[in-house]
Each structure stands twice: as structure tokens, then as C-alpha cells.
Amino acid sequence: MKGWLRLLGLVAFVGLGIVIFRAIRQYREDSAFDVPQATSLPGEGSRRVISPELLSILADPGDKGPVELITDSSGKEWLVNRRNGFRYPVEDGIPIMLLEEGEKNKDESLIQK
Structure with a gap:
């Protein structure tokens, strides 16, 4: 037992x-x-950036294609869809991925043919 x-x-x-x-x-x-949180860049105060992991999975809400991160001359960041010219603003490291925002900020010069 x-x-x-x-x-x-x-x-x-x-x-x-x-x-x-x-x-x-x-x-x-x-x-x-x-996905790690957006981090502050050293020496830039409270400015936050989108992590590469998040950027790799973001897609345009209209055509579901990839977007790229660009910075304009004023220092503002945008997520750009080069197929239709839509730009989506990035505020404090947070992308505003709404179709209305993309249509409102459409830039014909960004379209690649």
C-alpha cells in the first residue's frame, strides 16, 4: 500500500x-x-514615435494595403498610402486611421503610378 x-x-x-x-x-x-508601446525619442522631449512592429501591421482602411510613415517639412508625421494619396495624421505616436481623415488630407502629389 x-x-x-x-x-x-x-x-x-x-x-x-x-x-x-x-x-x-x-x-x-x-x-x-x-506590441511595445510607442516610445519617446531621446532628446526630443515628449515626442513619441510609432514602433516598427506596429507600423508593419498597419493598413489603409480603404484598400487594406500597407502605409508608410513620412514627416513633412513642419515636422508633422503622416501615414501615407501611395496608391490613392491619402494621408493619415499621427498625433503623439497614435495614428488616426479614419477614412474621413484620409480623404480630408488627400494629396495628389503622393500618388505613385
């Missing part, structure tokens, strides 16, 4: 170890896709 209890305790201990191992592995897999 004592042998069975020891075996049962060993099986429970191994099972607990497996559960902990799988939980840690799942946590690491889930956190691999966390």
Missing part, C-alpha cells in the same frame, strides 16, 4: 511539473506578439 501511495505522489509531482512547464511555454509564445 505504501508503494502505491509513493507512486501516486510521484505521478502527481510529474503532472504538476508538466502543467507548470506548459504554462510557462504558453506565456512566452503569447508575449512574443506583444
